Amino acid sequence: MRSALGNMLGKFIDGRPDYVLFTSFTFSASFFEDNVLPLLCGTDINDLKGASLTRDMLNRQLAELKVVVACDHSAHPEPKGNLRYGLMTVALDRGRFHPKIILMAGTGTSARKEMWLSVASANLSYSGWGVNREVVGITPVAAQHADELQPLLAWLLRQAESKVGMAGIAPGQAPVEEGDTRHVLEHLLATLGTDRLPADEAHDLPTLHLALPPQIRTSQVSLLSSLLGGDAWREATVISPFWSDVPGLIARAEADTRGDIAFRLVPAMQGDGYAFPSLPEERPVSYARFVDEPERYTHAKALLLAGEKHKVLCIGSANFTTAALQHDSGWLSNIEAMLRYRVGADYDWSRMLTNLARDDSAAADDGEEGAPPLPPFRANIVYDWRSKQFYCSLTVDPDAAFANLLLEIGPLTRRFDCRRQREHRVSLAPPLPLRHPVRSYKLIYESSAGTMVHVGLVTQLNAEDDQLGYLPKPRLDQVLSLLQGLVPGRTDPRRRGGSGGCEDEESDPDGNDNTEPVFDFFGFFLATDKMRRYYADPRHRDENPLGTSSTSVYTLYRAVMAQPDATPAAQIGRYVQLAELADTLGHLQELRPQAQPRPARAEIEEEMQRLELAIAPLMEASPHWKNMFAPHLPDTRQFLAWFRHELKLKTLAP
Template structure:
């Protein structure tokens, strides 16, 4: 078992010097924002140029991944427990699978496929397997005390014998329990036709895939019995943050008997940062305290967990939660992984971990301490009797580009549910809408739903006796068309500067604009009050109009139709759709919304608004039919501006403004600036 500063550092070491082509994660709890802002960059090999602002960083990664050719973009799958609500909304293109099983989907596993240069010109392909106690959350990867292990890289053509059987079984099981049909990592593994090697790795991977009485204890006994030497008077040490909800004493007695232990020491979880309160219920403490087979224990001084979990002094040390799970027979065998000391973990949940030979030495020593209070308020995963997994599963896709939802039968579907009637209740109006299977559905309210959550609640009905509600996790596609939060949208002048710096191309292929974006976002959030505000400082209106003209002309050229090259024409058409139809940091639709909604000190200058609106209308009209809605809105804003803020300006002068700064740059001689300065000044 290796000690790392954080699990992030461990993953960095695993992928160093190689390209990650595929990565699979399983987890109980999942935080999308943390995963996308902090783990996905590690899979790309570098965080250079990435913003420290999580929202901007996720936007950077979204643009970068969407701009990558499909064969270069890492394929990522994340499997999570469907009953754990704290997930967040995905912004990045990966496959998020929500799994419902008889118990908790609790195993924490990472499998990555790596390509590196072996000097022959052909990439060398290796896989690395990792497993431990850490959830895919900020606490799991950065804050908690966890146990984790990564194997050495191995070839799929020669998977170490002590990894192969359970790894192949687990990956096949994941496919079978996932409602989603999209499995790029599992497909890559299957395509490699994995074969076992006669050699072993010294680490025995174990995956516990479904309810089975005595399954964990049977594997533990098997591992103990396979050893050449066996100790007399066997002791068992357990480190676990969670326990059985009830009948804990009998459970401990059964474990001791099954493993033929004379002593069972169980770590007493206490919060030394909070008066030494016990992190369990009083009933759990008393049940084990009264058990004849077990005794409460503290961490042995000098042991591998003592200094981290219970330091001698807590001065200037941040509070840390010990989430590690270790079950060991000193001198014989150690198991680390996701398994808590509970019936659900031993017999029901999906769990995973590694068996290792143990080097001996005590990690725990008996304690007679009694906590002065008990703080546990979270049941051990899978121990809650109220959890039900009986609802039907469906596979659903929402395409941000077309705004279409499609619900289909799941990969592991019970055929009778294909006859069920499905309806969706709009959260605000409470109106219902039927959602037929395998039929595209477009509904404006769905957009608001998927902006805020990755799921949709569907009412299903087979008969009066069989009906209910099921939560469907929705795979979201074309995420570069997904509206971004308001706080990540720029003011109009910042967008103009952005187009100039990217020469009218999308920001996904550029590194330079991001610092400017962050500066403007900080300004808008009043984080950086000294940052420059509003338009760049120019001598007169002509200089500012030149600034506007250059930005719009570059953008227009990138979108301009009329090429004979089919591939290039399609690329330009897609770019036009993006700028005219999406609510992104750098889109025309976002700029128009800014001009429409900003007021007071934040309002864009009326003369510049007049010219910008004509530019937007002109570009939108060049791209029917996708540009027609935006052209109509721009035209309405032009008329509104004429009737309000420009009400006192003569029509002739406004007409001159709308043509003088819209044409090709060579269409206006230098004399225009001299002869028309008075007219422009009058317009202002």
């Protein structure tokens, strides 16, 4: 699999596509972040074992390379670390999200925009990429592939939009989810129509065939029938680690081809023996195993078809089960992906196999395909860093037998009564604002099998880079010192590295600010004044104070927001700092009218409104307030507006 990924990367200039989508059933974040992301960021396959790319280096490169992973919600995916990519789980009503594809888009070595696709049997895990016997195919994306992929990507985009839509977003504020998942999917959908391989170059490519559930698919043809292609086949070799209703699938294949087919089945070694399918005695088939490394676990899935004058090889994610190949014939309908190659009549795959005697004691079907049981509900949880709330959506299956569900998420718990209500929509606020992402949750329920625990992933919404751990949190005292040292016409040496004013990650690995909150208002006003004068100087017109440099408004804003505000004094201090910061932002926007400001002015104003709601009751209850203004107490909101006006006049004074 690593070689296949390297092959795909080699199709793009400098080995760097612009957008990459991975899909998998199971997902190991530790494997993906230690092995796959470094390859995407330019580490040679031969050097990967000894590579030690730092998190900071990876995140800088991943800011340019957009990566998204989609996996199934039922397979206990491992929560991601603090690297810059998107991870989304998806759920089907009656089935599993099982395709293993990689889709890349970017500028190819031909200097034109291209897309490349791989379809495999391997999950994004160590066993899939380094232990099991797997299979993978690679192809440039032509019209047939693009048309087949379009409904799948459109469905994934709808899934991503539904997660983001759970949070109540204020008008004029565009929500941003971790990894820009919707943007990546939107771009890939658009490029399917524009960057496909020209028709005159699309000869002899494998065709792509997907199994999609009823709510997604546009064709009623089953994946099995699509792979058979309506041709007359004499022989079929099936490689699959899992089996279900093999007699029914064989009968369907023979009905499609209108004749008998000699089937040869290749089971996988599992435990002490091979996992044979359940078959009646009247259904004669032969069995085979691999010649090389017969004890190695075979996770590959393949269908090899032989006719009178031609042969076809089909490889990908689909086991020889009804859930994968014959939708609507059983309880489950998976999403699967297969590539179909037409090979020459002289192509001989029999040399890699040898005959195997059947052991009836080891015969057993597994309609669940070795997967964890499907949870009897679909759950989505989002944390919005802007509103500081979890948004939870829970839909319980109509035939679910349990009475209650217990949600555990970070410091919060919530019990749902599922007897009276099957749809639940709630928002939960942590007792204190989160300092680090809560990336997973648990749903606990009782079933006939005992206590069950479903672990799901939390979507992060409207988070800043330092909140997600991509960058260390800036410390206000250090940022102020840096800004106070600005001199027009000079470049402070601490600015050249681009990370001045941030915490030392080694001394503070948790990203917490170990110093006391900074309320040096004189120093704060001095720093913003220095910033205004520095960026007003014509010699610095090419520098952007509205970007993310260490002497930008953004860095100062993040340093202010990183300070705790649990006490009234801290809330008032933050209010004063943000009032000055908002005015400074407006001043710098006049100097750089073409620049897109970070943060947006509305974001600062929203935080100030939140602080006003907390400060106003404290002011009204204060004896000093009453003594100063009695008997005619002013409206606290009007007083704060006057205060901000006076503050602005002071900053404008010479």
